[in-house]
Amino acid sequence: MAALHDYLIQAARRDASATAIVEPGVGTISYGELDRLSDRMRNRLVALGVERGDRVGLYLRKSIDALVAIFGALKAGAAYVPVDPGAPAARGAYILSNCAVKVAVVETTHADNLRLELESLGARPRLLAIEQVGRAGAGITAALEGAGPEHVSERASVDSDGSELAYILYTSGSTGKPKGVMLSHENATSFVDWCSETFAPRASDRFSSHAPFHFDLSILDIYVCIKHGATLVLIGEDIGKDAPRLARLIADERISIWYSAPSILALLAQFGNLASHDLSALREVLFAGEVFAVKHLRTLTELLPAPRYANLYGPTETNVCTWFDVPLPVPVDRTKPYPIGQTCSHLRSRVVDGQGVDVPSGSEGELCIAGRGVMQGYWAMAEQTAKSFFKGADGTPWYRTGDIVTDDGAGCFTYLGRRDRMVKRRGYRVELGEIESGLYRHVGVREAAVVAFADDDAGVSIVAFLSSRETKRPSLIEMKRFCAENLPLYMIPDRFTWLETLPKTSTDKVDYQQLKAMR
Amino acid sequence: MTQDVKQQIKDYIMAEFLPGESPDELTDTTPLISGGILDSIATLKLVMFIEETWSVAFAPHEVDKENLDTLESIMRLLGRKKPELTR
Numbered sequence: 001m002a003a004l005h006d007y008l009i010q011a012a013r014r015d016a017s018a019t020a021i022v023e024p025g026v027g028t029i030s031y032g033e034l035d036r037l038s039d040r041m042r043n044r045l046v047a048l049g050v051e052r053g054d055r056v057g058l059y060l061r062k063s064i065d066a067l068v069a070i071f072g073a074l075k076a077g078a079a080y081v082p083v084d085p086g087a088p089a090a091r092g093a094y095i096l097s098n099c100a101v102k103v104a105v106v107e108t109t110h111a112d113n114l115r116l117e118l119e120s121l122g123a124r125p126r127l128l129a130i131e132q133v134g135r136a137g138a139g140i141t142a143a144l145e146g147a148g149p150e151h152v153s154e155r156a157s158v159d160s161d162g163s164e165l166a167y168i169l170y171t172s173g174s175t176g177k178p179k180g181v182m183l184s185h186e187n188a189t190s191f192v193d194w195c196s197e198t199f200a201p202r203a204s205d206r207f208s209s210h211a212p213f214h215f216d217l218s219i220l221d222i223y224v225c226i227k228h229g230a231t232l233v234l235i236g237e238d239i240g241k242d243a244p245r246l247a248r249l250i251a252d253e254r255i256s257i258w259y260s261a262p263s264i265l266a267l268l269a270q271f272g273n274l275a276s277h278d279l280s281a282l283r284e285v286l287f288a289g290e291v292f293a294v295k296h297l298r299t300l301t302e303l304l305p306a307p308r309y310a311n312l313y314g315p316t317e318t319n320v321c322t323w324f325d326v327p328l329p330v331p332v333d334r335t336k337p338y339p340i341g342q343t344c345s346h347l348r349s350r351v352v353d354g355q356g357v358d359v360p361s362g363s364e365g366e367l368c369i370a371g372r373g374v375m376q377g378y379w380a381m382a383e384q385t386a387k388s389f390f391k392g393a394d395g396t397p398w399y400r401t402g403d404i405v406t407d408d409g410a411g412c413f414t415y416l417g418r419r420d421r422m423v424k425r426r427g428y429r430v431e432l433g434e435i436e437s438g439l440y441r442h443v444g445v446r447e448a449a450v451v452a453f454a455d456d457d458a459g460v461s462i463v464a465f466l467s468s469r470e471t472k473r474p475s476l477i478e479m480k481r482f483c484a485e486n487l488p489l490y491m492i493p494d495r496f497t498w499l500e501t502l503p504k505t506s507t508d509k510v511d512y513q514q515l516k517a518m519r
Numbered sequence: 520m521t522q523d524v525k526q527q528i529k530d531y532i533m534a535e536f537l538p539g540e541s542p543d544e545l546t547d548t549t550p551l552i553s554g555g556i557l558d559s560i561a562t563l564k565l566v567m568f569i570e571e572t573w574s575v576a577f578a579p580h581e582v583d584k585e586n587l588d589t590l591e592s593i594m595r596l597l598g599r600k601k602p603e604l605t606r
Binding site: 475477480485490492 | 537538539540541544545549550553554555556558559
């Protein structure tokens with residue numbers, strides 16, 4: 001198995017009539033049909049000039065159409081570049097021009113806008129416009145049929161030794177410009193194989209696809225599901241954050257393997273009315289992307305005690321690199337977040353200090369990862385790529401995650417925080433994430449995010465942004481008193497700012513950039 | 520007089536360390552230091568404010584949680600140092 005599209009080709013050969021993808025309330029597509037349609041998409045992309053090694057942009061919402069485009073691009077030997085169609089067109093155009101896509105598959109409603117933005121950057125990729133995206137593949141079928149006979153000549157799907165790029169995922173760079181994380185087929189398949197080994201999926205499973213395709217959680221959703229001939233249930237953005245509707249959908253679609261950011265699970269636990277639904281099909285609940293506040297995880301596992309819960313950790317650059325099987329029940333007095341766990345079997349890890357020297361077991365240091373899952377680099381950013389790796393004594397490139405961890409002596413890691421979220425305050429080293437987990441212990445706090453600002457007077461000032469479930473928010477004195485009881489004095493925030501809800505990125509993580517701008 | 524002095528101290532704490540908080544929340548017995556309202560720097564600022572406003576001097580050993588943790592205990596300390604302020 002060397003290429004991601006081989007999963008689809010083989011699953012279709014095994015059982016062509018099995019349901020591959022569900023658009024809830026709209027329709028489904030079988031493995032045989034998805035394989036055939038993506039063959040036609042491959043032919044079309046090749047006719048539009050796509051060659052092995054090219055990039056194909058995706059500018060459309062999550063849908064069967066998008067999956068046809070993904071597999072069409074992979075079969076043509078291209079890497080796909082998914083872009084958030086909900087983000088400003090200028091950002092999408094920047095990404096598509098940055099990695100010089102040859103073709104962009106775009107929803108008709110966005111096509112003109114995107115073309116203008118691309119042209120303003122001097123980029124002129126071919127646009128393949130799809131009308132009526134999200135109608136069980138009718139849109140892309142029509143677009144493929146609309147092409148003349150010269151575009152339907154049969155091509156073979158590209159064989160890959162695994163080293164070619166499969167997709168580029170852009171993540172927000174701290175500099176403000178998105179960075180394109182380049183991942184090869186082998187990067188993805190080594191991760192998918194690890195998932196097979198660890199979670200033992202079956203053809204009868206029904207996977208959630210909650211994360212958008214430009215977020216790396218989608219790699220597990222799509223390819224682990226397709227590899228095992230299971231069914232992928234697409235969850236659109238409209239319903240994705242609406243806890244009551246989401247809970248009903250999980251029940252109605254009998255989802256058995258769920259994967260999302262913890263914030264969504266926290267919403268489900270609080271507002272999903274989970275007790276009123278039959279969620280007995282659910283057997284694995286996986287989460288990744290940020291720290292799961294223990295109080296929400298406890299609520300969730302009390303409401304749904306049957307599934308297995310696993311905390312998956314890893315930056316986009318490695319996809320999941322460590323994982324932790326959460327033992328249930330969650331003790332009532334536990335407030336400390338769970339560990340990120342042990343290194344996945346397809347990767348290796350080490351913990352180093354600022355000079356790149358291994359720290360003794362149990363000491364703090366930066367987690368570094370090597371192995372088949374680690375990215376090829378950032379697109380057209382040689383310097384950034386070089387900075388994110390260091391060479392081991394044997395020449396192995398080690399990716400620096402930027403995350404500070406400790407290990408318990410038995411290879412189980414605990415996440416302490418971001419290298420760049422550590423601030424010094426009055427000589428003390430303060431991890432902003434630790435203040436956040438302290439704030440989460442307050443019953444009135446629903447969400448907490450802490451930001452440090454440079455302050456002429458005090459060097460650094462720490463501001464807590466909070467949202468509350470209660471209509472009467474806890475008073476400032478109450479919050480300060482609570483912090484004094486739960487945190488060292490030097491960690492008590494200087495200011496507390498209450499918001500209706502914290503701003504989120506398109507991947508449902510707290511948007512720290514926006515918070516920083518709210519000073 | 521007592522009420523005046525106490526009110527001025529309260530106003531100072533509200534303005535400096537509890538901006539935006541409703542004044543009713545800060546009572547005579549609200550813990551200031553153990554309650555996280557005054558950290559070490561804030562405590563020193565408050566002491567300087569009191570020293571300058573009413574021309575009193577605190578000895579270093581007096582600047583502690585026992586004497587300064589509530590408005591009530593601050594007034595008690597002031598009363599010992601300058602009885603006319605709290606009469």
